[in-house]
Amino acid sequence: MPIVTELTKILNIRVPVIQAAMQHVGLPSLAAASSNAGALGILTALTQPSPEALRKAIRETRELTTKPFGVNITLLPTINPPDYAGYARAAVEEGVRIFETAGNNPKPLIEYLKANNCIVIHKVVTIRHAKAAQKMGVDILSIDGFECAGHPGEEDVAGMVLLARAAQELSIPYIASGGFADGRGLAAALALGAQGVNMGTRFLCTVESPIHDNIKQTIVNATEKDTVHIFRTLNNTARVFKNKVSTEVVRLERRPGGAKFEELRELVSGQRGKVVYEIGDPDYGIWSIGQCAGLIKDIPTCEELVRRIESEAESVIDGLNKLKVVKARL
Ligand code: NAD
Secondary structure, three states: OOOOOHHHHHHOOOOOEEEOOOOOOOOHHHHHHHHHOOOEEEEEHHHOOOHHHHHHHHHHHHHHOOOOEEEEEEEOOOOOOOOHHHHHHHHHHOOOOEEEEEEOOOHHHHHHHHHOOOEEEEEEOOHHHHHHHHHHOOOEEEEEOOOOOEOOOOOOOOHHHHHHHHHHHOOOOEEEEOOOOOHHHHHHHHHOOOOOEEEOHHHHOOOOOOOOHHHHHHHHHOOOOOEEEEOHHHOOOEEEEOOHHHHHHHHHHHOOOOOOHHHHHHHHOHHHHHHHHHHOOOOOOOOOOOHHHHHOOOOOOHHHHHHHHHHHHHHHHHHHHHHHHHHHHO
16 A cells, blocks of 8 residues: 655655755756656756756656656855756756755745745754745745754754654644655654655665765665764754764864864865765765664665665554554453
């Protein structure tokens, strides 16, 4: 029996799972494979060098899948400020109707997308921001807990509490993000009132993920303790893989007087992180994974992964239902 939720109904997908946006990874091949598997694939806009390149990536994705997919636009500090409005316009003009937004001051972007009849999933790391985005008219919130890869915000509230708080406070559907990599996680998210899950690290480690096999194997070998926070002192905290470069960044930040971004720039640049994925050297630069890396033990195809998540979640839900029956008999 398929797991039907508000998320599957709003997005017209089979399984309540979104392949999370990932810088340098959310390319047409992965987005299409995720969508073909029954989840929602997401193209990461800023991975494309220009709005024109995003147009091409959208067309390429359409060649690979007839299923719905979305485009992510993340508004966070960057070394070269992107043309956010240009990316949004290009995607809307190409007929994309599902967007994931995230980051700072999203109001103008959300207003533009809503004025163009788009479904907006907005990612937040606090209930305060969730309520503000709800007022802005987003359709779905993505509640990103402390376990997540990338930017968890500065308040350090774990997903378990954040999702339960979302259940208390929000009146629109929300999904769970950060720490989810399997069907047990999906079932737990549903129990916490979420309508589905957003998974990044898990899709990063699939056959179709466009990164070097050494990096996938590094994730398989990693435990839940192999991440570290950088940029804590710059108010732009990011959870990344613990390696030589991130350890050095943390050391520089902890020096008396701390470190200015300019001093870290060469070490942390996204372009250098991209090379990690290309050459397969996990120590070459900064790259993001979440604590759920500890749950990942293999490199399945997206199809195998989504089927497995679906059947695991069903059997957990089934088990919980049986628990109720046993109790009733006591
Ligand atoms: P980049 O090369 O511009 O920057 C590298 C890192 O430094 C990023 O984490 C960025 O947030 C941070 N940074 C840049 N300028 C900063 C400043 N002045 N102060 C503090 N921190 C600063 O990043 P990129 O790899 O080209 O990625 C572009 C943007 O997308 C970044 O903001 C990045 O955080 C964000 N991102 C998005 C996703 C996603 O899923 N969409 C994933 C990872 C990163």
